[in-house]
Amino acid sequence: MSPAIRVLPAGLSSVLVEVADADQAVALHAELVRRRAAGELPGVTEIVPAARTVLVSGVADPRSFAAAVDRWEVPAVPGRPGAAVELPVRFDGPDLADVAALWRTTDSEVVRIVTTTPMQVAFCGFAPGFGYLTGLPPELRVPRRATPRTGVPAGSVGLAGPYAGVYPRASPGGWQILGTTDAPLWDAGRDPAALLAPGTAVRFVAVR
The missing domain is CATH 3.30.1360.40 (Gyrase A; domain 2)
Known part of the structure; x- marks a missing residue:
């Protein structure tokens, strides 16, 4: 180590x-x-x-x-074997234009980058079913909102610092919201209850 x-x-x-x-x-x-x-x-x-x-x-x-x-000699992890979990996303979020401005590009290019970047769940936290996704390069890190929202809808897909993530339920939050998904991130009646676990590969797919 x-x-x-x-x-x-x-x-x-x-x-x-x-x-x-x-x-x-x-x-x-x-x-x-x-x-x-x-x-x-x-x-x-x-x-x-x-x-x-x-x-x-x-x-x-x-x-x-x-x-x-x-x-120990600990090798790097290429990702969990198997197909990535695909999350369909409507990229109509209130912060899409702000992220595009931070990246000095267009809204459509933000969507292209987010949907073509392989991501992986590094760890879970904040709320049941919330996975912190890594994969975006360091130069695309974005700050949290200066003023957090008191209510972020369930399924909101956002960015903050080096991470991407999806809100499994409605809650306050300060991430930059790019869009929403209908994928059930947490279902207490499912085994496992969380759709995303550490090591899981994730791919965002743009839908209308």
């Missing part, structure tokens, strides 16, 4: 592994999942990625675990 790694205690049998960036967090999460499936992490019950951390629960000896993780 990178010299920047830090393993912090989080309760009696959990550790929080801090890494340098989102790409390392995605890679470490995938490696932990692989090792648990191979029987190399007995007792581990949960592996939860975030922007720059991975929480690992069920660690019998946190100190030994930290020393072991620090010696």
Whole structure:
């Protein structure tokens, strides 16, 4: 692992592994999942990625675990095998023109870029079913709105910082909204309830 790694205690049998960036967090999460499936992490019950951390629960000896993780060679993750989850999007959002201005291009070019860029769920949070999608190049990062909206409709597709995301339910929010989708991001009666999970490949598809 990178010299920047830090393993912090989080309760009696959990550790929080801090890494340098989102790409390392995605890679470490995938490696932990692989090792648990191979029987190399007995007792581990949960592996939860975030922007720059991975929480690992069920660690019998946190100190030994930290020393072991620090010696691992963790490969980059090309993406979860299988077809991407396709999300149909109506690109009629209130911030489409603002994003085009920030990117110094046209509305149609924003749509083309967003629909042709392979994206991947780095981690989930904020609300059940909300996946933080990575894939856009650094130069296309956009700021959050200076004044967040008190209500963003369910299915809204937005950008903020390095991420794209879809609001699974109506809520306040400050992301730049490009459009909406009718895809059910969260369904408590479905197994799994979340359509998007860490590592899932995602592709936006423009519809009218």
